[in-house]
Each structure stands twice: as structure tokens, then as C-alpha cells.
Amino acid sequence: MEPIVTTKVQGHINDFARQEVYIHLETTNGAYASHFNEEFFSAGAYIRNAKVRYQHGKIVGEGPYRVGLKLDIGWIYAEGLTHFEIDEAGRLLMAGHDFDGKLAVALEISSKPFE
Numbered sequence: 001m002e003p004i005v006t007t008k009v010q011g012h013i014n015d016f017a018r019q020e021v022y023i024h025l026e027t028t029n030g031a032y033a034s035h036f037n038e039e040f041f042s043a044g045a046y047i048r049n050a051k052v053r054y055q056h057g058k059i060v061g062e063g064p065y066r067v068g069l070k071l072d073i074g075w076i077y078a079e080g081l082t083h084f085e086i087d088e089a090g091r092l093l094m095a096g097h098d099f100d101g102k103l104a105v106a107l108e109i110s111s112k113p114f115e
Contacts, residue, residue, distance in 0.1 A: 001083035
């Protein structure tokens with residue numbers, strides 16, 4: 001993955017707009033390591049292969065970045081994104097890594113279901 005360049009990411013977000021796509025959205029603040037500190041409150045969210053059609057999307061911020069995808073009846077929103085890539089399957093993969101390099105958030109868009 002490479003650091004986000006907003007003009008590149010915006011172009012890829014636009015490429016997927018107004019068509020059926022599959023979304024992977026995941027957040028974590030250390031859920032996998034919460035057993036190391038019982039006083040640490042762990043939270044996260046995970047959704048995979050949600051089939052949606054978004055009208056438009058936008059990336060904003062100075063970094064870390066926010067991406068919002070406007071649906072007919074609501075929004076998909078991810079904050080804290082730092083890196084992106086278009087993988088060999090043509091999927092837009094965006095991730096946010098914390099100061100230690102650990103994954104904090106992922107938002108991925110694909111024309112085919114994620115395996």
C-alpha cells in the first residue's frame with residue numbers, strides 16, 4: 001500500500017460510483033490484543049460483502065483522511081485512512097494505520113464479492 005494521494009483515491013472512488021459494489025468495512029482499536037490489559041475497553045466493527053450502490057463518494061481531510069459514500073438511503077463513512085492501493089483484482093483497498101503501524105480501519109470497494 002502507498003500513502004493516500006487524495007486525487008488518485010477520489011478518481012478510484014468515482015470509478016465505482018453508481019454501480020453495484022461490495023463493501024468491506026472494519027474498525028478495531030485493539031480488540032485482538034485486549035487480553036493484555038483487562039482495563040482497556042475494546043471496540044470494533046466489521047461488515048463484509050455488503051452489496052450497495054452509492055451515488056457519489058468523497059475523500060476529505062489533511063490526513064488521516066475520511067471517506068464517505070452517499071447511498072440512496074444513508075451513508076457509509078470511514079475515518080482515519082492513511083494508505084491505499086488498487087490490487088490485482090481491481091479492488092480499491094484503503095486502510096488506516098495507527099502510530100505503531102497497526103491496522104485501525106479498513107474500507108474496501110470491489111465489483112465482486114470479497115473471498
